[in-house]
Amino acid sequence: MEDTVLRAPVAGKVASINGVVGEFVGGGSGTTPLAPGGTVPLPELGSSVSAGEQGGGENERPGGTSFIVLGDVQSFQIVAPFAETDAALIQPNQEVEVTFDAIPDLTRSGRIASIAPSGTDIRGVTSYYGVIVLSELDPRLRDGLTASANVVVDHRDDTLTVPNAALMQSGGSGTVTVVEPDGSQRQVQVELGLAGDSATQVVAGLREGQQVLVAPGG
Template sequence: MNDAIQDKNRVYENCPTAEEIKSTLEAGTRRRGWPVRIVAVTLLLAAAAAATVALKLGSSGAGSAYDTLQSERGDLTITVSATGTLQATTTVEVGAEVSGRILAVNVDANDRVSTGQILAVIDEEELRAAVDKESAQVAAAEAAIKLSQVTAHETQASFERVSLLKVKKVVSQEDLDTATAANDRAVANLAAATANATLATATLKSATSRLAKATIRSPIDGSVLSRLVEPGQTVTAGFQTPLMFKLAQDLKHMRLNVDVDEADVGRVREGMEASFTVEAYPERKFVSRVLSLHNEPTDSSNVVTYQAVLSVDNEDGLLRPGMTCTATIISETRRDALMVPNAALRFTPPSKQLKRGEKAVGQQETVPLRKVWMLTNDEPVAVELQTGSSDGNMTEILKGQLEPGTPLLVDMKEEA
């Protein structure tokens, strides 16, 4: 500021006085010479310009050399930002469990479906033949059981007669052994026939089940997200089930999966209010809430994130699965807080601008409090503050001699 005052004085010293200007004009009038008049006018213009410069120098002290922003009092909302994609609450992939040619496809993308509704039909010819074959096997097994039962009754009666005759010593021991063996074989054959019948029945059930699976039905109430087959196409069920349809249970209620950075995960909890935007509707904010925060981390290129699941109300049907969203989670709200701009906390005046005895932040060995700078008598003066939460633009002040509306230095003005 002293340099500015000295420059102003030098300008005033070099300016012509009023008496000098008057004398020059009178001399020019007596001589009635145009050159003298021109000189007089030039002197007048120079005096006016010098006065203007002097006034500017006089008004440009230290106070006008800084850009300022004011402290203020209000509500401070602390948020966490994260990106993710919209997903249906329940998504089901429907595939073919049997091989064959597709005879009909009854639904298309975006169609509403209900549980049990037929989506497609696979050719049943070979499957029906398998059912008929297994049905015949069951009939044959049942007949074998009857035959074995008759044989068992016959051998049992023969065994009883031979046993009685042996008691009377009419037959030999060999005859008794033969009758006993025949009876045991008959009992074993009956058991085998019964087991074969059970196996044939199970095989028939399997064949019948495979026949039923040739008719592809919807497992849920919902909508068709995608159809991946066409009539006439052949599907082969092997180690991997051929995918035919993708269904979503209810698109009126969806979920938003977002990746929360590990630096912010400590500020996110279940039940917090949130909002999100999508590129399709950039002017609209959709209300949401945090449903869960997963414990399993995701590491991508050495960046660790945790997945948070947010609720989504899609009653108007504007949102679609797969949309990219930018979510804002409200982690904290400070009511009626005294706040200062973050730019004021970052700014430190040049050392030559500081008042004698004042030190810039960074020149001290320890800084227990943070500093902002204000002007007192056109000189930068530091104010120590205890800071709290920040939203990235404003920071809460917990302790310090500062009033709302105080202009705080945030930058040096660029010289013109």
């Protein structure tokens, strides 16, 4: 056994080793999860363990009961739930901007790889899981990080927009309050185009440079 060599079928980085010397490793067998990159078992929840101690508890182990778990550090995929109203707009190959809770200064681009054809009930709300493949990597990225994704479902170049907080909408049109140079205000009807989370395209009714009144907090 001293000369035994385990060869992985794919390239990757060892994410976890669930076992210590002397334990029997088999399908579904219980083994002791080790800390990543070390020989010390992961401590039980609410306890600690020092170097040289053996054994482990019933704490959750990376990769379940698999003896060795390999991670592909050359590519990352993000699985994210989308509300049904958003899922209807999502298609493969759309551009995505991804941020990470644990790395506030990091933003990475990606693309939609797929969107589930059927919904999943998440706390009473129907959501559709989408898979996002990152186009850019960073050495700080780790498997299991919490991420937020903004999907670009459509875009317009060189267009006039107003903040959504300035609009009173009705179908494909709306009204805004224009503030004149002398401080007076007047209601103006506008024709609307593409709507975003924070701003909406104005097709007609306003010109660049005009000031509009924005609702408090908008």
